[in-house]
Amino acid sequence: MTFLLTPPVRGLNDLSIESRVIATPWSRIVRGIGLGQHPIGWDATAASRIRDSFALLDERAPGVGMYTGFARALAELVLQVADPSVRLGYRQTQDLMNAAADSAFAIANPYYRLTAGCALLSAVAKLGVSKAHLVDGARDIPAQVLATIGEIRPDGIKDENRGRHGDYERLSAWTAVFLAFGQLDLHDRLVSAEHDHVAEALALIDNIPAPFFRGRGGSMLLSATMLLGFDDHIFDGPTNYLSATLSYLDRVDELQIYPSFPSPMSPAFAKVYPLLTMLNAVAVTGRLSYLESGRDRLAEAAELMAAVAPVERTHMGLYHVVALHNLGHLTADGPRLVDLVEPLVAQWRDIDPGQDYFLYGISYAYLTQLAFFTGREDLITEPMVERMLTAFPSLERSAESRANRPYPFSYVLNVLTELGLGDLLYTPHDAYGGSTPFRWFADHLSPGARAEQARLYMVDHALLSWALRLRPAGAVEPGALGRFRFAAREER
Numbered sequence: 001m002t003f004l005l006t007p008p009v010r011g012l013n014d015l016s017i018e019s020r021v022i023a024t025p026w027s028r029i030v031r032g033i034g035l036g037q038h039p040i041g042w043d044a045t046a047a048s049r050i051r052d053s054f055a056l057l058d059e060r061a062p063g064v065g066m067y068t069g070f071a072r073a074l075a076e077l078v079l080q081v082a083d084p085s086v087r088l089g090y091r092q093t094q095d096l097m098n099a100a101a102d103s104a105f106a107i108a109n110p111y112y113r114l115t116a117g118c119a120l121l122s123a124v125a126k127l128g129v130s131k132a133h134l135v136d137g138a139r140d141i142p143a144q145v146l147a148t149i150g151e152i153r154p155d156g157i158k159d160e161n162r163g164r165h166g167d168y169e170r171l172s173a174w175t176a177v178f179l180a181f182g183q184l185d186l187h188d189r190l191v192s193a194e195h196d197h198v199a200e201a202l203a204l205i206d207n208i209p210a211p212f213f214r215g216r217g218g219s220m221l222l223s224a225t226m227l228l229g230f231d232d233h234i235f236d237g238p239t240n241y242l243s244a245t246l247s248y249l250d251r252v253d254e255l256q257i258y259p260s261f262p263s264p265m266s267p268a269f270a271k272v273y274p275l276l277t278m279l280n281a282v283a284v285t286g287r288l289s290y291l292e293s294g295r296d297r298l299a300e301a302a303e304l305m306a307a308v309a310p311v312e313r314t315h316m317g318l319y320h321v322v323a324l325h326n327l328g329h330l331t332a333d334g335p336r337l338v339d340l341v342e343p344l345v346a347q348w349r350d351i352d353p354g355q356d357y358f359l360y361g362i363s364y365a366y367l368t369q370l371a372f373f374t375g376r377e378d379l380i381t382e383p384m385v386e387r388m389l390t391a392f393p394s395l396e397r398s399a400e401s402r403a404n405r406p407y408p409f410s411y412v413l414n415v416l417t418e419l420g421l422g423d424l425l426y427t428p429h430d431a432y433g434g435s436t437p438f439r440w441f442a443d444h445l446s447p448g449a450r451a452e453q454a455r456l457y458m459v460d461h462a463l464l465s466w467a468l469r470l471r472p473a474g475a476v477e478p479g480a481l482g483r484f485r486f487a488a489r490e491e492r
Contacts, residue, residue, distance in 0.1 A: 036468020215274020286487030354394025
């Protein structure tokens with residue numbers, strides 16, 4: 001196998017604001033926010049593959065495909081707007097918009113319905129489509145999105161952490177709303193004399209019992225609130241939400257409300273993950289004094305990174321490096337980037353991505369993104385990519401592995417297309433019996449994809465993100481993202 005890497009960025013100083021705030025694939029693939037980072041311009045071959053992939057998923061998953069149907073409809077809007085050979089009239093654009101909105105608001109689960117609505121709003125902002133299309137006749141898409149929030153119930157996530165989430169899902173939904181509304185400059189929909197949605201959302205932070213989820217979810221909400229310019233809501237009310245969330249993380253051993261994971265994880269992992277996301281939130285707020293509130297949080301992060309298992313570190317390295325960059329601490333008096341990146345990426349040699357669907361299965365995606373985010377695409381070798389590409393048949397070993405295969409597959413789809421290696425997923429390969437990896441993946445879904453329905457939406461997000469990347473290269477970041485500036489010093 002030979003390939004030519006075409007990474008979308010050439011180092012940390014080349015990252016957009018969106019990539020610095022929403023840096024990791026977890027937010028994009030699992031939560032559906034920050035889709036379409038690193039626009040590259042129109043690619044007719046990629047567009048054809050995206051359409052064919054959605055058609056294949058629709059065919060293989062007709063019983064559980066409501067989210068796939070939405071993503072396919074939104075991708076069609078995106079691709080037609082992005083295609084320079086297509087000239088859409090107002091009514092044609094509106095018809096495509098209505099098709100995507102109808103599919104989004106037909107989704108039964110309110111959280112995924114809101115996720116879909118926010119993805120639509122964000123796509124409109126990124127494509128530069130007129131906001132007039134969002135309010136057409138009796139339809140008001142932003143209002144429909146806001147109305148959905150109230151339907152999301154506490155502890156609605158049916159996974160191994162039932163009872164530890166509290167309002168985590170609704171808080172995550174507000175994060176998606178803030179980001180989408182901020183890109184469209186719909187701030188007036190969030191704070192008015194009648195209703196202060198920002199205060200309502202921030203108050204949910206106290207309703208998340210597990211420090212892990214309070215830190216991970218709260219950090220993204222705090223960052224989104226800052227992007228909107230509502231920093232007074234964070235710092236000037238009865239609760240200083242940045243200080244309170246950091247203090248809550250300090251009580252993890254006292255509270256003993258620990259998260260569960262699909263794979264066994266070290267105690268240090270449960271501590272370092274929320275801490276690193278909160279460090280990034282500190283960077284977004286620009287209030288760097290909080291790095292030393294109560295304890296030296298940068299030193300704590302370094303100690304925890306050293307304490308986690310090596311394969312766990314592959315997940316956290318990107319979080320750590322981006323947070324340090326945003327805080328201005330990758331300088332002569334801070335950690336050296338080369339010391340953080342080279343040994344971490346080199347760990348791929350000791351990791352089998354086919355060992356499981358989570359801890360090992362998504363590790364290569366994190367390592368490759370860390371490499372190209374830091375301008376070290378030279379660390380991404382052909383054997384590394386080949387091993388990542390051919391790992392999926394190993395997940396045939398159990399029903400649980402097969403049901404969760406969309407999880408690592410979506411991560412690999414996302415990172416390979418970012419590197420310009422999407423062709424590999426659509427080229428016949430001996431490891432897949434002469435089929436293409438994507439066709440093999442689809443053909444090995446359970447009947448109607450009923451076993452995979454809880455994970456299949458992640459593949460939808462990866463394809464939708466790919467479609468959004470086909471908008472013009474160098475596109476200006478919309479709304480609040482385009483105006484935001486980090487206060488921390490840049491690397492020199």
